[in-house]
Amino acid sequence: MKKFAHDFKVVTNNRLNTRHFVLELQAALPLPEILPGQFVQVLVHNSPPTFLRRPFSIHFVDYAKNTLRLLVQVKGEGSRHMGLLQTGDNLNLVYPLGNAFSVPSSNKVLLVGGGAGVAPLMFMGDYLNRKNLRPDFLVGFRSGDEVSQIDEYSKYGKVFLSTDDGSMGEKGFVTQHSVFKQTPLPYDRIYCCGPDAMMHAVSKLAAEKGVPCEVSLENFMACGYGVCLCCIVQTDKGNERTCIEGPVFDAARLKWQSNG
Amino acid sequence: MKKFAHDFKVVTNNRLNTRHFVLELQAALPLPEILPGQFVQVLVHNSPPTFLRRPFSIHFVDYAKNTLRLLVQVKGEGSRHMGLLQTGDNLNLVYPLGNAFSVPSSNKVLLVGGGAGVAPLMFMGDYLNRKNLRPDFLVGFRSGDEVSQIDEYSKYGKVFLSTDDGSMGEKGFVTQHSVFKQTPLPYDRIYCCGPDAMMHAVSKLAAEKGVPCEVSLENFMACGYGVCLCCIVQTDKGNERTCIEGPVFDAARLKWQSNG
Amino acid sequence: MTFKNPVTTASGCFGYGEEFKDFYDLGLLGGIFVKAVTGSNREGNKYPRMAETPSGMLNSVGLQNKGVDNFCKVIYPKIKNFNTEIIVNVSGSTIDEYVMVAERINELEGIPAIELNISCPNVKEGGMAFGVVPSTATKVTRAVRDVYKKVLMVKLSPNVTSISEIAKAVVDGGADVLTLINTLLGMAINAETQRPVISTITGGLSGPAIKPVALRMVWQVFKAVKIPIVGLGGIMNATDAIEFMLAGSSVIQVGTANFIDPMVAPKIIEGINEYLDRHNIASARDIIGALKVC
Amino acid sequence: MTFKNPVTTASGCFGYGEEFKDFYDLGLLGGIFVKAVTGSNREGNKYPRMAETPSGMLNSVGLQNKGVDNFCKVIYPKIKNFNTEIIVNVSGSTIDEYVMVAERINELEGIPAIELNISCPNVKEGGMAFGVVPSTATKVTRAVRDVYKKVLMVKLSPNVTSISEIAKAVVDGGADVLTLINTLLGMAINAETQRPVISTITGGLSGPAIKPVALRMVWQVFKAVKIPIVGLGGIMNATDAIEFMLAGSSVIQVGTANFIDPMVAPKIIEGINEYLDRHNIASARDIIGALKVC
Numbered sequence A, B: 001m002k003k004f005a006h007d008f009k010v011v012t013n014n015r016l017n018t019r020h021f022v023l024e025l026q027a028a029l030p031l032p033e034i035l036p037g038q039f040v041q042v043l044v045h046n047s048p049p050t051f052l053r054r055p056f057s058i059h060f061v062d063y064a065k066n067t068l069r070l071l072v073q074v075k076g077e078g079s080r081h082m083g084l085l086q087t088g089d090n091l092n093l094v095y096p097l098g099n100a101f102s103v104p105s106s107n108k109v110l111l112v113g114g115g116a117g118v119a120p121l122m123f124m125g126d127y128l129n130r131k132n133l134r135p136d137f138l139v140g141f142r143s144g145d146e147v148s149q150i151d152e153y154s155k156y157g158k159v160f161l162s163t164d165d166g167s168m169g170e171k172g173f174v175t176q177h178s179v180f181k182q183t184p185l186p187y188d189r190i191y192c193c194g195p196d197a198m199m200h201a202v203s204k205l206a207a208e209k210g211v212p213c214e215v216s217l218e219n220f221m222a223c224g225y226g227v228c229l230c231c232i233v234q235t236d237k238g239n240e241r242t243c244i245e246g247p248v249f250d251a252a253r254l255k256w257q258s259n260g
Numbered sequence C, D: 001m002t003f004k005n006p007v008t009t010a011s012g013c014f015g016y017g018e019e020f021k022d023f024y025d026l027g028l029l030g031g032i033f034v035k036a037v038t039g040s041n042r043e044g045n046k047y048p049r050m051a052e053t054p055s056g057m058l059n060s061v062g063l064q065n066k067g068v069d070n071f072c073k074v075i076y077p078k079i080k081n082f083n084t085e086i087i088v089n090v091s092g093s094t095i096d097e098y099v100m101v102a103e104r105i106n107e108l109e110g111i112p113a114i115e116l117n118i119s120c121p122n123v124k125e126g127g128m129a130f131g132v133v134p135s136t137a138t139k140v141t142r143a144v145r146d147v148y149k150k151v152l153m154v155k156l157s158p159n160v161t162s163i164s165e166i167a168k169a170v171v172d173g174g175a176d177v178l179t180l181i182n183t184l185l186g187m188a189i190n191a192e193t194q195r196p197v198i199s200t201i202t203g204g205l206s207g208p209a210i211k212p213v214a215l216r217m218v219w220q221v222f223k224a225v226k227i228p229i230v231g232l233g234g235i236m237n238a239t240d241a242i243e244f245m246l247a248g249s250s251v252i253q254v255g256t257a258n259f260i261d262p263m264v265a266p267k268i269i270e271g272i273n274e275y276l277d278r279h280n281i282a283s284a285r286d287i288i289g290a291l292k293v294c
């Protein structure tokens, strides 16, 4: 698939809460086809400590406006600097990168996300809707003040909510949510994205319940397009590249323990 | 003399022409006493190729507004980046650095500047006026479209003008200006700042005419406050530091040939 | 052998070239130095394999590759018709392994040269160990020279007291061309976790941070030996490339910069041409070693 | 000897301390390593002496100083009562010169230690030449050890194949403490003028660019010898300082960072204290060499 390194223009930078914001970025040329699960590599201009690009999932694609969105959690200098971007600023992206979530054959799909890991699920929801499928969402946040965009997700499917401190939705991690208490689980497939520990827990639970599960990994990357071999993950086929063979993997294929 | 490393706020950034701009910077704390000829070391934030600070002469001090001004010529990344600063931005300065022009005992003083080298002369003019002295200015520019702030200089004394291409004032270098054709030269002291070649030419001419001359050097600097020994200039006393014993030197003391 | 222009891409930073076909026409490049090939399959080092550092990065990939047999049978057919020179980076843990790989690559018609990697800091045996002692550097070079009939390039490690001594030792062994530099051995620590950032504790430092060291070594070696030099280390743009050529590089490689801007190599080619035009210099050849030092 | 805190300033980057009195109270510092002192007056190298590089700088000052006699008579009286440890960086071109300077400094009551600089890359004879060969490193250390009765620190050059071998050689010579690292030998070229940027063509690279190499060397030496280490190389903030302590430094030096922010050393002292509080660590001593590697 053809890849590009292009400047995008910041259309909006919406602060969701103290640690998260959404950038809407407009391309100068028509966007190519992009699939949910794919990511971009962001060049953080003018941030002296930021040498390498930073990978971010594609949160949403709006072909009509020729924009894509990133949902960013402030972690270090790179993401902090991205948070300072203003309407009209340029941001250079290499895109579209990586594989994508598989396309399910039924409606009975659960999209599980935690924190900034919810990013690709919005795009996936929209994508499934266009294929006349309505997924369920299970999204987890640290606490109520980080819960955001629930209305948006609700457009694409039913939303279950959990927070670590119980201040909104059910209390606890997503794996403790009552959705997972059902036997058998009323889903044909689970798609999951979030912190490593969460993805591991969800994939274990899915395996126990006999439901296929795909996870989207966030391994550290140098290039993002398959040439540096820094982002590898151990699978049943040996070392695979998160940025090419992933970031989406069938959870059953991963050897979790060795991953970082 | 006490020195400081403080954030200043950009009050205005006035473009003079394509290659020059004036930054007016406001201190949070009351400015200490600053002398004409002194300089600041600017930290160019967020410009990845700019590791070291950049030295700039103090162009003007306004104690009432608690501001100082820098006149900057765009040379490389650092100065280019400073040109992008906007009202309200922060800029960290180490100041006040270096020695100062001597205080003349008579009115018969010529201030010679070329290009961005005119920077300290505005401050010197104001300073001399406060001591009830009115200097003459001889300022040289590449061409008419770079001539600027003549009205300002005129407040402090008479202004002679030259441009390399003759598009404004007299044609040629400052040393070719008719001011220097007078014998004897009607000045007790010359103060000069500009490109090395110009300062060398002016100091030779001054020596021929028997007029004491002070030049303000622009040697490359790492620290700016006397500890790295990178900015040295050969004088009759051996190697001296441009940032401490200078930037202003009695031209007769310099061994020009070895300087760069 | 000749390159259509002096801009090539560094081993380990460009895969086998295929991934970059998604970005531009590989025929623009002077050449491609493909990822290290060893005697047999290597899984490489554990994750995490990289750390960002000021103006650079550490890597500890550890020569992950599927081995020379796979290279000849699976990869070579896919890349041999790229419209540019393909040079294979040959690695190993023993002299026999280097020799074996070189013999196999010697048979591949479409490969005009190998680059002997005696400078990888990220494997326990072999690699850099060969490249930091003059006598073993000569020995491994000579052993490969005996079996390899085409252009033999040898890639030097900067982790040495005297790079010119090593360069001379490798010339004694029969090298046709020297490549320098490979990565500097470095380390990164996460102060919060109090742990090394990469799994192998130490790794190879690349990127602009090492450019001054690389330029110095190219210059020292240019003065010490008479064979051509392929220069690299932190080249990010045409100006950097020109500096390496002035210091004595006939050809330059772009490594880590490919990660920051996948389009960087063609941009460097263009930038060099602009520079030559602006300075009225007829050919890139004219700036090789042309540094004015007096 | 003990330092009131682990943060000191590096030789050549802090003058004799006096200039920094204009910025803050020197009594805040753990110690000050003053500019190199040689046997007699040295004018140093020609201008230009510096070049900016990615995340670093090259310098080629060349040990400019007025000689040991001037130091003892003119400078020492001015600085001996600073409320912090003053350590003199001792340099020379011959073993006799090192010995002579060390003997003179030995007489100064207010100086508890010297730092033997066998690693300056910017002078023709002496300096680094002593520091890159184990046998001469031992020899010069031993010669100074014989005449110097207080704490003998030796500052190592990173421009070597094996830093732990050099470290051991210096320990054999009788060093009490090792300082590492001095600058990496580098070079900068101005592509437009086609000339080297600094007068000596090559110079010493310092700043964050070299931090990964410095950390690696501190870690290697920490594992190889039993004497305390003073670590430096690119420390810009408290996090960097903590990384050097985790890798095995008992004390750290702040060098080039003083040029970027004259207030940096007191800020690092504060930052280390905050880190210790946040991690519930009783003393800075507890993180020395505490890197978790399994």
Ligand SMILES: Cc1cc2nc3c(=O)[nH]c(=O)nc-3n(C[C@H](O)[C@H](O)[C@H](O)COP(=O)(O)OP(=O)(O)OC[C@H]3O[C@@H](n4cnc5c(N)ncnc54)[C@H](O)[C@@H]3O)c2cc1C
Pocket (backbone or CB within 6 Å): A039, A050, A054, A055, A056, A057, A058, A070, A071, A072, A073, A074, A075, A076, A077, A078, A079, A080, A116, A117, A119, A120, A217, A218, A219, A220, A221, A247, C048, C050, C051, C052, C190, C197
């Ligand atoms: C495919 C993919 C998709 C992603 N999608 C999103 C998304 O949609 N939204 C989002 O917010 N984030 C996403 N991430 C994570 C995001 O890339 C990081 O949070 C971001 O790069 C952090 O950059 P920074 O400069 O802010 O922080 P940094 O300062 O670079 O790092 C933050 C922390 O990570 C550690 N760290 C960084 N690099 C390494 C390394 N190589 N080895 C060990 N530790 C390291 C640092 O020590 C530090 O504690 C994604 C990552 C991947 C790989």
Ligand SMILES: Cc1cc2nc3c(=O)[nH]c(=O)nc-3n(C[C@H](O)[C@H](O)[C@H](O)COP(=O)(O)OP(=O)(O)OC[C@H]3O[C@@H](n4cnc5c(N)ncnc54)[C@H](O)[C@@H]3O)c2cc1C
Pocket (backbone or CB within 6 Å): B039, B050, B054, B055, B056, B057, B058, B070, B071, B072, B073, B074, B075, B076, B077, B078, B079, B080, B116, B117, B119, B120, B217, B218, B219, B220, B221, B247, D048, D050, D051, D052, D190, D197
């Ligand atoms: C005391 C003093 C006062 C000054 N006052 C003013 C002033 O009032 N206004 C003004 O416009 N300028 C002034 N300057 C000059 C100003 O400091 C430089 O123009 C500025 O630092 C350039 O920074 P830059 O990042 O824009 O350019 P850079 O990219 O740093 O450099 C521009 C050019 O200079 C060359 N260069 C840079 N550093 C070195 C070096 N160490 N050795 C050799 N060549 C080098 C580069 O090769 C390049 O061609 C003053 C300098 C000094 C020392």
Ligand SMILES: Cc1cc2nc3c(=O)[nH]c(=O)nc-3n(C[C@H](O)[C@H](O)[C@H](O)COP(=O)(O)O)c2cc1C
Pocket (backbone or CB within 6 Å): A228, A229, A230, C010, C011, C012, C013, C035, C036, C059, C061, C063, C089, C117, C120, C155, C181, C182, C183, C205, C206, C207, C208, C210, C232, C233, C234, C235, C253, C254, C255, C256, C257
């Ligand atoms: C991720 C990565 C992998 C590398 N793999 C190899 C390799 O397999 N063989 C080799 O000779 N050099 C390898 N190198 C070294 C580079 O080819 C190059 O010598 C070094 O990175 C310095 O150049 P640069 O600063 O332009 O990247 C690798 C470098 C990186 C960053």
Ligand SMILES: Cc1cc2nc3c(=O)[nH]c(=O)nc-3n(C[C@H](O)[C@H](O)[C@H](O)COP(=O)(O)O)c2cc1C
Pocket (backbone or CB within 6 Å): B228, B229, B230, D010, D011, D012, D013, D035, D036, D059, D061, D063, D089, D117, D120, D155, D181, D182, D183, D205, D206, D207, D208, D210, D232, D233, D234, D235, D253, D254, D255, D256, D257
């Ligand atoms: C301008 C300058 C002058 C230096 N002079 C000396 C010196 O006289 N003696 C010495 O041992 N080291 C000298 N050094 C080396 C530093 O002390 C230090 O070892 C090196 O810069 C690495 O640390 P840093 O990256 O924190 O600066 C000098 C460094 C610089 C930048």
Ligand code: FES
Pocket (backbone or CB within 6 Å): A220, A221, A222, A223, A224, A225, A226, A227, A228, A229, A230, A231, A232, A241, A242, A243, A244
């Ligand atoms: S990030 Fe380079 S191969 Fe995946």
Ligand code: FES
Pocket (backbone or CB within 6 Å): B220, B221, B222, B223, B224, B225, B226, B227, B228, B229, B230, B231, B232, B241, B242, B243, B244
């Ligand atoms: S710039 Fe450091 S001594 Fe003058």
